[in-house]
Amino acid sequence: MNGQLFVNTDRDLMMVLDADHRIMAVNDRVTEVSGLSAEECTGHCCYEIFTEQQETDSPGFTLRSCSGGEVSFSDLAPRGREKTFQVDSVPLSGPEGRNSYSLCIARDVTDVRNMEEKIFRTHRMETIGMLAGGIAHDFNNILTAILGFAEIARAKLSAGRPVTEELDEVIAASRRAADLVGQILRYSRAGDQQKKPLRMDLVVKEALKMLRSILPATIDILTDIAREETLVFADPTSIHQVVVNLCTNGLRAIGTEKGSLQVRLGKVFLSSSQVPAAANVAPGPFVELTVRDSGKGMDKKTMARIFEPYFTTGKQGEGTGLGLAVTRGIVQKYNGFIR
Ligand SMILES: Nc1ncnc2c1ncn2[C@@H]1O[C@H](COP(=O)(O)OP(=O)(O)O)[C@@H](O)[C@H]1O
Numbered sequence: 001m002n003g004q005l006f007v008n009t010d011r012d013l014m015m016v017l018d019a020d021h022r023i024m025a026v027n028d029r030v031t032e033v034s035g036l037s038a039e040e041c042t043g044h045c046c047y048e049i050f051t052e053q054q055e056t057d058s059p060g061f062t063l064r065s066c067s068g069g070e071v072s073f074s075d076l077a078p079r080g081r082e083k084t085f086q087v088d089s090v091p092l093s094g095p096e097g098r099n100s101y102s103l104c105i106a107r108d109v110t111d112v113r114n115m116e117e118k119i120f121r122t123h124r125m126e127t128i129g130m131l132a133g134g135i136a137h138d139f140n141n142i143l144t145a146i147l148g149f150a151e152i153a154r155a156k157l158s159a160g161r162p163v164t165e166e167l168d169e170v171i172a173a174s175r176r177a178a179d180l181v182g183q184i185l186r187y188s189r190a191g192d193q194q195k196k197p198l199r200m201d202l203v204v205k206e207a208l209k210m211l212r213s214i215l216p217a218t219i220d221i222l223t224d225i226a227r228e229e230t231l232v233f234a235d236p237t238s239i240h241q242v243v244v245n246l247c248t249n250g251l252r253a254i255g256t257e258k259g260s261l262q263v264r265l266g267k268v269f270l271s272s273s274q275v276p277a278a279a280n281v282a283p284g285p286f287v288e289l290t291v292r293d294s295g296k297g298m299d300k301k302t303m304a305r306i307f308e309p310y311f312t313t314g315k316q317g318e319g320t321g322l323g324l325a326v327t328r329g330i331v332q333k334y335n336g337f338i339r
């Protein structure tokens with residue numbers, strides 16, 4: 001077994017590992033990225049040549065990648081640069097029997113991940129801008145109430161009458177304002193996406209609460225949110241973004257007409273024939289979110305392009321065409337699909 005076996009692609013890192021996951025051979029790209037010669041790499045585990053510290057969970061990566069699965073990992077930081085690699089591993093047979101070696105191929109997906117991250121952020125800023133507009137409007141209404149009750153209280157006070165009721169109103173309205181500000185802050189601050197067990201019903205309800213503040217009175221929101229636990233393993237901001245985007249698309253489709261938006265959330269069990277083959281997800285239990293609007297819908301030509309980043313039929317200033325691209329990215333990340 002020797003290094004010349006490899007194709008020296010300028011992108012993929014290739015290594016042959018022995019049964020103990022020690023490097024037997026590497027291609028030129030590995031020496032480039034690690035800054036070590038092929039001889040220096042030989043006999044080491046890959047985490048030893050790519051990271052300064054030799055422990056943490058890197059050995060885990062080695063083991064997982066050697067079992068023939070696919071894994072992304074970051075913090076591979078030769079000379080301070082952080083990179084993300086997608087790793088594939090193929091067991092090889094040698095004179096000692098089956099699986100005595102493995103070929104490990106790591107593809108640098110740093111640029112792809114960075115681009116995805118950028119699109120995600122751009123879209124979130126767009127959403128925040130829109131929500132902020134609605135919230136400012138709501139906030140103004142609350143201020144009007146606070147001012148009104150405060151003025152009544154002042155007039156009553158000078159007449160020597162009790163003002164407890166008015167003060168209660170002022171307090172309640174101020175709490176609503178604080179809650180509103182809290183929502184937008186939580187949403188804009190949640191920069192780092194962290195997956196955790198999440199009750200979809202709660203996130204959807206919170207997103208709808210926010211959306212109500214930007215809805216014109218001509219649009220009804222009808223909700224049907226399952227009472228049972230709709231637990232997913234996801235990051236709340238991403239799910240929030242999905243709901244907001246699907247609903248704002250619906251709102252835009254309805255326009256200034258009278259109309260309605262229906263939002264449904266429930267658990268479903270999908271068999272293999274119900275899961276689209278292209279989705280590449282396993283059949284089983286799913287949480288299904290349905291958003292339906294009374295708008296004009298779209299033609300086939302539009303439908304074929306809706307997931308393209310920057311595809312939009314919205315007028316200037318209305319949308320950037322990122323919404324559904326980001327939405328699909330999020331849903332796929334959580335092993336789901338859109339239909
Ligand atoms: N509910 C809907 N009804 C009709 N057309 C829609 C709907 N949702 C999305 N679309 C179409 O898909 C396009 C892309 O949507 P999206 O990615 O969210 O970008 P944007 O909302 O910024 O235009 C929209 O411009 C519109 O043409």
Ligand SMILES: [Mg+2]
Pocket residue numbers: 245248249319322323324
């Ligand atoms: Mg949109």
